[in-house]
Amino acid sequence: MKIVVLVKQVPAVSNVQLDPVTHNLVRTGAPGMLNPADLHAVEAALQVKEQAGGGTVTILCMGSPAATDVMRECIAVGANDGVLVCDGGVRGSDTLATGQVLAKAIEKIGQVDAVFTGKKSLDGDTGQIPPAVAQRLGMNLLSYVESVSFADGKIKATRKNNGGVETIEAPTPVVVSVMETANKVRTPNLKGKMNAKKVVFPVWTLADIALAPEKVGASGSGTKVTELFEPPKHEQGIIISGADEAAAVRELADTLRSKKVI
Amino acid sequence: MTEKNSVWVFVELVAGKPSQLSLELLGKGRELADEKKKQLVGLLLGDNLQEVAKQVIGYGADTVVCCQNPALAAFEGRIYTKVVEDILKKYDPNVLLIGGSANGRELGGRLSAQMNLGLVADCVDCMYESENDDITWVRPAYTGKLFVKIFTTTRPQLATISDKIFRGNAFDAGRQGAVVEEAVDLGGMTGSQKILGFAEDVAAENPALEVTLENADIIVSAGRGVGSKEGMEQVRALAKSIGAAFGVSKPLVDEGWAPHDWQVGVTGKKVAPKVYIALGISGAIQHQLGIKEAKVVVAVNTDKDAPIFQRANYGIVGDLFKAIPEIEKQFKPKV
Numbered sequence: 001m002k003i004v005v006l007v008k009q010v011p012a013v014s015n016v017q018l019d020p021v022t023h024n025l026v027r028t029g030a031p032g033m034l035n036p037a038d039l040h041a042v043e044a045a046l047q048v049k050e051q052a053g054g055g056t057v058t059i060l061c062m063g064s065p066a067a068t069d070v071m072r073e074c075i076a077v078g079a080n081d082g083v084l085v086c087d088g089g090v091r092g093s094d095t096l097a098t099g100q101v102l103a104k105a106i107e108k109i110g111q112v113d114a115v116f117t118g119k120k121s122l123d124g125d126t127g128q129i130p131p132a133v134a135q136r137l138g139m140n141l142l143s144y145v146e147s148v149s150f151a152d153g154k155i156k157a158t159r160k161n162n163g164g165v166e167t168i169e170a171p172t173p174v175v176v177s178v179m180e181t182a183n184k185v186r187t188p189n190l191k192g193k194m195n196a197k198k199v200v201f202p203v204w205t206l207a208d209i210a211l212a213p214e215k216v217g218a219s220g221s222g223t224k225v226t227e228l229f230e231p232p233k234h235e236q237g238i239i240i241s242g243a244d245e246a247a248a249v250r251e252l253a254d255t256l257r258s259k260k261v262i
Numbered sequence: 263m264t265e266k267n268s269v270w271v272f273v274e275l276v277a278g279k280p281s282q283l284s285l286e287l288l289g290k291g292r293e294l295a296d297e298k299k300k301q302l303v304g305l306l307l308g309d310n311l312q313e314v315a316k317q318v319i320g321y322g323a324d325t326v327v328c329c330q331n332p333a334l335a336a337f338e339g340r341i342y343t344k345v346v347e348d349i350l351k352k353y354d355p356n357v358l359l360i361g362g363s364a365n366g367r368e369l370g371g372r373l374s375a376q377m378n379l380g381l382v383a384d385c386v387d388c389m390y391e392s393e394n395d396d397i398t399w400v401r402p403a404y405t406g407k408l409f410v411k412i413f414t415t416t417r418p419q420l421a422t423i424s425d426k427i428f429r430g431n432a433f434d435a436g437r438q439g440a441v442v443e444e445a446v447d448l449g450g451m452t453g454s455q456k457i458l459g460f461a462e463d464v465a466a467e468n469p470a471l472e473v474t475l476e477n478a479d480i481i482v483s484a485g486r487g488v489g490s491k492e493g494m495e496q497v498r499a500l501a502k503s504i505g506a507a508f509g510v511s512k513p514l515v516d517e518g519w520a521p522h523d524w525q526v527g528v529t530g531k532k533v534a535p536k537v538y539i540a541l542g543i544s545g546a547i548q549h550q551l552g553i554k555e556a557k558v559v560v561a562v563n564t565d566k567d568a569p570i571f572q573r574a575n576y577g578i579v580g581d582l583f584k585a586i587p588e589i590e591k592q593f594k595p596k597v
Contacts, residue, residue, distance in 0.1 A: 036516065095383075099375050122516075125403075125529070126383035131339065131371025140455050141339050141372075144364050156458070161364045162276045167459040181521055222380020227411040228403070237559075237575040245562070245584035252560060252576050253592035261537060261558050262480075262593065 001055030001150075001172075003045045004106055006117040006129065007038040007074060009067040034070035037118025041178040042074045043185045044148045045116040051150040056080045058109060062090060062101055068201055076188035076196035083109065087205045089213045095124070097220035099132030104209040106137060113172040114155065119144050119179050130177035140170040143177045265325055265442075267395070268301035269294045270355040270418070272346070273318055273326075274337075274366055275308050283361035285321050285430035287423055290388070291359055292322040292431060294397075297390055300356065303327055307345055309335040312441075319439035322431040326439065327353070331446040337365045338455050343372040345446055350377070352444075355418045356395050359388075362422040370422045380414035382421040386528065386551060397421075402528055402548045409547070426532040426555070475526065478507035480593065481535040481556075483526055485511040485549075487542020487563060487582055491519040497541050500586050504593040509533065511543045527552035539589070541582040545570025 012033040042057070049055045059074045059082030061067050071082045085105050093101065106112055115137070120127035127143075134141040142148075145157035146165075155176060156169045188196070206213060214220060240255075242248035256262045271291045273284045280288075288304065295302040304323035306315060308330065315326040329345050346369065350358065358373075360366045362384050374381035386409075387400035397419050403410040414420060475481060482501035488494045494514060501508035509526035510519075526533055527549040534555035541562050543549060550573050553559060561574035562582045571577040578585060 094380065095371070096374050096378065096380055099371075103375075127367055128371040128374065128381060128383055131368045132375040134339065134368075135343060135372035135375040138340070141368055142455075143368055159364065162281070164460050164462040166457055168455065168457050170455045179522070180518070222374065222378065222414055222416040223382055224380075224413050224415055225410050226398075226413055228408050229411070230408060237571065237573075237577055239566075239571065239577045239579060241579065245578065245580040246588040248578040248580065249585050249588035249592055252578065255576065256537070256558065 001049050001052035001113050002111055003049055003055060003057045003114045003116060004060050004109055004112050005038070005042050005045045005057060005074065005079065006102060006115065006133070007042070007059055007061050007070060008035045008118075008121045009033070009061070009063050009070045010035045010121055010123045032066060032070065034073050035118050035121045035123075037120065037178060037180050038070075039073070039077070039118075039185050040180050040182050041116040041118045041176075042077060042079055043183045044145075044176065044178045045114070046078050046186070047183065048114065048116075048148060048150040048155065055113075058082060060102065060105055060109070061085070062098065062105075065203075071201060072196040072199065075199050076192040077186055078188075078192055081199065082201045084201045084203045085205075085209065086203050087216075089206050090216050092218040092221065093216050094221035094223045095126055095128040095132055096222045097216040099129055099136060100220065101206075101209065101211060101216055102129065103133050103136035104211050105204060106133065108204070108209050112137075115139070115173075115175045117175065117177045119177050127177070130175050134175040137173070137175070140174045141177070142168055142170055142174060144179055145176055146179050146182050148176060148178065148182065265301055265303050265327070265353045265355070267354060267356045268303055269298075270303045270305055270353075270358045271323070272358060272360045272366065272369065273304045273306050273314075274361055274363060275306070275314065278308075278310075278314065280314065280317060280321065281361060281363065282430075283363060283366075283423075283425040286425065286428040287359045287361055288318065288322045289430040290423070290428040294357070294388070294390065295324075298356075298395065301325060303353075303355070305329075305346070305349060305358075307334045307342055315441045317433070319441075320433045320435055320437050322437070324439050325442060327442045327444055329444050329446045331448065333448055333451075333453055334446065336453075336457060337368075338453050339365075339368045339372050341448060341451050341453060342369055343376055344449050344451060346373060347376055348447060349444060350418055357397055357419040357421075360420070360422045362424050367422055370420060373420060379416045379418070379420050382412050382414060384424045384528070385421045386424055386427050388421065388423070402551065424528060427551075473505060473507045475507045475509055475524075475531050475533050478533075479536045480504065480506035480539065481509050481526070481533055481537070482506045482539045482541065482589075483509035483511065483543060484514060484541055485543030485563075486513045487544075488514070489542075491517075493542075493583070494519050496583065496586060500590055503590055505595055506539070506593070507535070511549050512546070540570055540574070541585070543570050544568045545573055
């Protein structure tokens, strides 16, 4: 079973800073980390590989050279190898452009039975890459899965949908997007840590995956962010200040009772 | 009748009926269509659509385009995408609104890739802001601190929309509209995905059994201010003891302390209790949007400048753990 896992390096702070002039994320100084859901995608891929009786798990990442740090984390828990797609031309890509880059790279890897991804990235927060990649590769998609298993050439998964839990099955090749709740990630063992230290990732440019520069970056994107703005201010409420917290809560409860709220 | 360049809504069916989110989109779609004097078209894929097509008209559509085929009875991304692509190419809509459900997001992502269209995810607002037919899409960004305005540079304009943002129209059985049957060409594709089983949420099935974020009169929610998983558990115990539902803000889910099911906010659950008690929640916009429909918001936070105090009707600047015992005493139902 040949599996590719898509991973992304995201800013490590949940309170990102914005440049007041350019409205861009201030990335300098903000340490990068592996997108939280992606490690669960790696774990799900490793489990499926084991259930299939063997195979390979390859990490695929589009990012800067620094992104190899998060790829190494995936090798440490048991992924076999990885590829970094790194090209200045991808800067400013939206999900339309990014989906093309990743699909082309998966085609170049070749003969892939399954693609695993996290449910979405912490920073972009769209979840649009899994269906985009599935469509370009002509694969089924099992999205937002809470559990995954493999038997008889088919991936079986459960997911929340339409107010209930759905058990769903699709034959390979298939794209699977994984929730953080899907599994508990294994701890790296010594062999994994050694592999992570010495692994060398091939670096592919746009030319390597035969993608024209105008297909990616701002020119290959179908969306344009025009404005950032602050949320509208709500009418200021009342601050209740009592002698201490308990007194303030008593006053609050009295007010709510007098207004028949409680 | 001009379906071209009009406002379209993809109507997702759940158990043969339009989903609640689809009704919300028909409500917003009606507003957009009226503003630009355009048609509102509902797009239906499935089997046996005659009755449901009438419902879609009753909820605000001028025209319903129906694609009927037994192969469309259940959602399968590849096949739905092929059918919707054919329809979009034929009718050339100005905009297609898709609900941000699991299936809707899959359809949107696939259409974007298949037709090289820009796609905006999880919008919380959209409007025509200029003379031309460009839609301005609004979505939260940067973990909900701010909103962004986004344009799609391709046509049709495509976006998925968050639920519980827009209101649907009241059903009007007397509304007149046209139902158009479209021939379905599956392009030789056959279904390969199978739904093996479906278990409805226990709480959804027996609402009386359990207090949930969806049905509770009072919700107590914990935020980063709890400091630790143990701190969060104290707030959870408080919720239980006063018969309230328990929620959390996004950072607690990111920390792994709470499952995503408990998250209140745009990317979690949107709630509408009588009283919402926010303990140690700073109040990022993504959280505030999730409690938009709450009648009364009460916040306890040590930081007097926390954004939650902008939204709260009543605020207490102080230590949430010192407030807990008195909240328990005051809010416990009298027997």
